Amino acid sequence: MTVALALRGLGKDYGARTAVGTVDLDVVRGECLGLLGPNGAGKTTTISMACGVITPSRGTVAIGGIDLAREPYAAKAKLGLVPQALALYEDLSATQNLRFFGALYGLGGAALATRIDWALGVVGLRDRAVEQVKRYSGGMKRRLNLAAGLLHEPELLVLDEPTVGVDPQSRNHIFETVRALRSDGMTVIYTSHYMEEVQALCDRVAIMDGGAIVATGSVRELIATHAGKGIELGLAGPTEALDAATAAAAAHGSVEREGSVLRVIPTAGLAAMIASIEGAGVTIARIESHEANLETAFLALTGKTLRDDS
């Protein structure tokens, strides 16, 4: 089993504030690892350190076995970054953008032209190659952003929220591209706020919260280990009482509220939680068990919902 990316004791401090505590993570060659976490969890900081964009305060990064601090250029050559922001020159055409980004990786001449043609073909933009990027739709820009990260055929592709703000058609296109790249043997790290994307694409998931990785495993493992039994409670009562009931329930497990519905994962028995809720002055009108999924596992691990934080 070859490791494509190894993070050892990686952390970043900004003055007295710790953005990322200590992260240890291995990404195996050929796998797709999903990195999940609410805003402020430290995902982008971790990715930025892994890609050499920011210097870590502690720890090491090895890309394809090459230490990033000792041999930064050899290590970075193996990696392709698709940043969350649309890192493109909007006044230039797709080809002009890719020509510049390719040159950063030492590509030039006919080899670069071939790679540009390939990358634009992969993301389905070959017929719009000479058009200014500012005339593209949001989805097309996202696809070009992806093409720029692929141009030099990296061993490891890091996608930071690659589908933010795109139409369903472009999202599907990006999905299909990632799947095709994986089947060609490329290692992928995929961060997203969308559980279903991670669930559909990734072999393994690392969940980050508060600047640390709180769990790693396959989607099935995470659900089995952490999701527990999800329960949905339909409550009746005045708003103040519903607020008090939510606070009381939170003392007995993970709680997510939507109007008068509470989705809970009790940590120490359902009976104690129900007693606390009723003690707050509300009536439980309905109790339903619902299927555990990655979302409930995430909720159990972090006490937060992913979408609400996005």
Place this chain on the structure above:
Amino acid sequence: MIGAAIRKDLWLLLRDRGALISLFLLPIIFIVAFGSMFSFGADRDRPRPIAVWHAPDDSRGEAITRALADTPGFTPQPAPSADEVRRRVANEDVGAGLVIPADRAQPVELSIDLGAPAQVRGPLQGALSGVVMRALSPVPLTALPPMIEAQTPPGIAKPLANISAFQVTVPGNAVLFGFFIALTVAMAFVNERKTGTWRRLLAAPVPRWKALLATLVPYYLVGVTQLVFLFGIGIAAFGMQIAGSIPAFVVLSLALVLCAVSLGLLMAAIARTEKQLGGIGSVVLLVMGMLGGCMFPRLLMPPFMKTLGLGVPHGWALDGYYDVLVREGTTLADIAPSVFALLAFAIGFAGLGIALFRFER
């Protein structure tokens, strides 16, 4: 990689109308406006009219009028009355006037705005007093050996004859707007950070110094192109001349652009947003230009301001350009102080810029 960066930034610049206007079009408008305002150059040989009135057949008045007509730079403009002379001066139709009373016991009246700046009024007053004294001297002054002779001292090259106002306004505006490349450089860094392309650059296998250089070199070339364009227009359209050595002119121009690009790096290191750059950056550049004499010749400034002008690179650049453009035979050695001062400013700006620049902001 630097070659790719040059191509990329040139394409971006060609599509940025605002930058093109401020770097290439605006200076031309300023050159034309200032050149027309300070029409002391080509117009220098056009005699200045001086309103004159004297009583008919007054020999004193006739002698003064003749002396005035014989003086290069002046032409008498007879007026029907003393009041008419005063009216023409008050209306600024003429710069000064002479009222010569018939009674020889009374002095000749020099009608001039005593509230005008001493730099403007003094030379005119002195020259007209000299004309009157020469006309009224009991001994013809031409019969006497010359009392004073003007000579350029050794060490100062002879200025070109018949220089036009553009000889001064072209370099003035070229220096002023040449330094505006600093704003374009700083804006390029801000945009790279804003769009996220800077992150992509940092993630690439490129040394950080090279990433910095890749953003600076294209604008150095743009700066050089800008000066070639402005001085080219100056020579082709406005009759500007290069009196001194062309290599000296080229070295001075290259040092100027280096200094401006280094200043851009410093501005990029300090400013975080486009707003800060657009507001504070432009004001700083305009004030530097003003102190350096880009808008008003430093030669005419009070001593304190003159000295202050050497605290900004613009002042040194303009001193160098004045010598190499106006004084015949000026060599690189003659303008070495200006070149070294610009290089020193460039090193200072770049050093400070590199020290303050945050790659990972």
